[in-house]
Amino acid sequence: MASRSRPALALCRARIYTAPSARPLRPLSQIRWQSTASSEDTEGVAKGTTGTSKTIKFTSETYPEIKRDSKFAEITEDHVKFFKELLGKEAAVIDGVTKDATDDIEPFNGDWMRKYRGHTKLVLKPGSTEEVSNILKYCNDNMLAVVPQGGNTGLVGGSVPVFDEIVINMSRINQIRSFDEVSGTLVVDAGAILEVVDGYLAERGNIFPLDLGAKGSCQIGGNVATNAGGLRLLRYGSLHGSVLGIEAVLPDGTIVDDLSKLRKNNTGYDLKQLFIGAEGTIGIITGVSILCPQRSKAINVAFLGLESYEKVQEAFKAAKGQLSEILSAFELMDNQSQNLVQQVTKNKRPLESAHPFYCLIETSGSNSEHDNEKLQSFLEDVMEKEIVSDGVVAENETQVRNLWGWREGIPESLGHWGGVYKYDLSIPISELYSLVEETREKITKAGLIGDTDEHPVVDVVGYGHMGDSNLHLNVATRRYDKNVEKELEPFVYEWISKRSGSISAEHGLGLAKKAYIGHSRSDTMIALMKQIKKLYDPNGIMNPYKYI
Ligand code: FAD
Numbered sequence: 028m029a030s031r032s033r034p035a036l037a038l039c040r041a042r043i044y045t046a047p048s049a050r051p052l053r054p055l056s057q058i059r060w061q062s063t064a065s066s067e068d069t070e071g072v073a074k075g076t077t078g079t080s081k082t083i084k085f086t087s088e089t090y091p092e093i094k095r096d097s098k099f100a101e102i103t104e105d106h107v108k109f110f111k112e113l114l115g116k117e118a119a120v121i122d123g124v125t126k127d128a129t130d131d132i133e134p135f136n137g138d139w140m141r142k143y144r145g146h147t148k149l150v151l152k153p154g155s156t157e158e159v160s161n162i163l164k165y166c167n168d169n170m171l172a173v174v175p176q177g178g179n180t181g182l183v184g185g186s187v188p189v190f191d192e193i194v195i196n197m198s199r200i201n202q203i204r205s206f207d208e209v210s211g212t213l214v215v216d217a218g219a220i221l222e223v224v225d226g227y228l229a230e231r232g233n234i235f236p237l238d239l240g241a242k243g244s245c246q247i248g249g250n251v252a253t254n255a256g257g258l259r260l261l262r263y264g265s266l267h268g269s270v271l272g273i274e275a276v277l278p279d280g281t282i283v284d285d286l287s288k289l290r291k292n293n294t295g296y297d298l299k300q301l302f303i304g305a306e307g308t309i310g311i312i313t314g315v316s317i318l319c320p321q322r323s324k325a326i327n328v329a330f331l332g333l334e335s336y337e338k339v340q341e342a343f344k345a346a347k348g349q350l351s352e353i354l355s356a357f358e359l360m361d362n363q364s365q366n367l368v369q370q371v372t373k374n375k376r377p378l379e380s381a382h383p384f385y386c387l388i389e390t391s392g393s394n395s396e397h398d399n400e401k402l403q404s405f406l407e408d409v410m411e412k413e414i415v416s417d418g419v420v421a422e423n424e425t426q427v428r429n430l431w432g433w434r435e436g437i438p439e440s441l442g443h444w445g446g447v448y449k450y451d452l453s454i455p456i457s458e459l460y461s462l463v464e465e466t467r468e469k470i471t472k473a474g475l476i477g478d479t480d481e482h483p484v485v486d487v488v489g490y491g492h493m494g495d496s497n498l499h500l501n502v503a504t505r506r507y508d509k510n511v512e513k514e515l516e517p518f519v520y521e522w523i524s525k526r527s528g529s530i531s532a533e534h535g536l537g538l539a540k541k542a543y544i545g546h547s548r549s550d551t552m553i554a555l556m557k558q559i560k561k562l563y564d565p566n567g568i569m570n571p572y573k574y575i
């Protein structure tokens with residue numbers, strides 16, 4: 028009897044929050060949630076979790092084995108004079124070469140995680156594709172290394188210099204060039220901010236086919252350069268599918284105009300694909316054309332508590348089967364991740380009692396009555412079968428935002444104590460959570476985890492895009508500590524390699540994973556990648572010390 032009463036009670040609770048099927052939920056166009064990385068301390072640059080970039084240790088000190096390549100020239104006053112004349116506008120050059128500009132430059136040197144910090148003395152903010160072309164040609168001719176930088180929200184150290192590479196920040200190239208309401212094709216400058224672009228599309232009944240927690244700061248060019256996955260890849264697919272064309276500048280200044288708006292184009296190698304996920308190593312993306320679907324009119328969000336990872340898998344299977352075409356997100360969070368969010372935000376948890384796992388399920392469709400009915404019947408089914416123990420369903424946009432906050436707020440909350448070791452892994456779904464358990468055990472055995480300051484680790488948590496078999500294993504720490512890093516690496520990468528997973532599902536390689544690409548790619552493939560790099564960037568000036 029006891030086993031039957033539990034799901035009935037839980038279902039009752041879910042019903043309290045569920046919108047009656049007759050009452051339509053608000054369209055997504057009215058739902059605007061705050062980016063977790065939206066605060067900015069300098070135009071075009073995200074501030075990061077806490078503190079300023081001056082508190083970050085230099086990458087060159089943390090990783091003394093990385094040496095500056097002497098083939099690169101050092102920046103001189105003559106170089107700076109050239110760039111000032113080229114870009115004209117005072118605000119387009121931050122010059123720390125001929126004068127002290129440390130405070131202005133620091134935000135461009137430090138990354139969002141406060142893990143990496145470079146030594147650049149020069150930041151350039153071009154205002155057009157032609158200016159990018161002139162900058163790169165000059166840098167290539169003079170052997171000056173560069174780092175393309177978008178919103179600086181990347182999580183692998185790719186967007187900041189290691190040594191004195193010139194930062195080319197794209198924030199001034201930020202216009203929407205055109206939008207075709209019939210085909211849904213958007214052409215946009217690379218420096219446009221994702222949230223701004225999505226707001227523009229919302230007013231026209233469309234949606235950008237990518238959404239992520241850093242939307243208030245990250246740029247379309249940065250999204251494409253990292254091949255970002257985000258919260259709704261399950262629904263809208265990878266940028267490799269939705270990007271139709273790219274305009275980019277090669278290191279020698281050549282402008283590659285491949286801003287095709289065609290859905291289909293089988294004429295030769297699809298070269299634009301190389302720029303998607305290249306992380307600024309072969310050229311700078313200046314424009315993107317992309318297919319933007321219709322925005323769904325009916326959005327539902329459910330937040331569920333589950334007792335085991337096996338039940339999470341059952342729930343995912345049931346969601347795919349029963350919600351099918353309206354399922355737009357299936358996100359996983361463990362209890363440890365939610366505890367840390369609560370400690371930081373002090374908000375009331377969505378469910379009354381604690382559960383080892385939580386899932387956030389979103390549906391997006393065109394008929395709220397139909398979608399509510401489907402979701403309701405799915406919830407009844409999974410509760411009756413005791414797959415799900417408890418759950419709530421948002422009944423208005425504030426509740427939708429609130430429930431998403433428990434998922435989107437994880438990255439920022441984890442950084443609260445000092446630092447985070449972050450892993451974004453593709454893992455066969457049946458084994459996805461075992462890595463978190465094994466890592467927690469390993470860190471515990473090493474005596475590194477605890478509530479007091481002598482323990483560097485606050486907790487080991489798991490969350491991620493269950494719908495894409497993408498786990499985020501995160502180790503929240505009070506400080507970056509080599510003893511923790513040694514426990515984690517290469518352990519995590521070897522674990523992944525044994526299961527033929529990927530060491531990066533969506534964040535990319537950057538500096539963080541350059542040494543480990545061999546765990547996910549064969550020697551033959553790495554050799555081919557190196558040939559491509561050499562072909563596009565023979566002098567190696569584009570984002571050196573990173574990627575491959
Ligand atoms: P940057 O960080 O500035 O740069 C990233 C890389 O791209 C660098 O190597 C840089 O050199 C290169 N680059 C930037 N612009 C250009 C350009 N125009 N041309 C060529 N190269 C360029 N990622 C996900 O995949 N999914 C998520 O759900 C997700 N959530 C996040 C949540 C938070 C809170 C944060 C802080 C980050 C998250 N990320 C996520 C990381 C993600 O990679 C970035 O948010 C985003 O895609 C990077 O865009 P950006 O403009 O900030 O690029």
Ligand code: MLT
Pocket residue numbers: 240435437438449451491492499
């Ligand atoms: C996310 O899914 O929240 C992002 O990829 C960022 C992160 O991994 O923390």
Ligand code: ZN
Pocket residue numbers: 257451491492499533
């Ligand atoms: Zn993610």
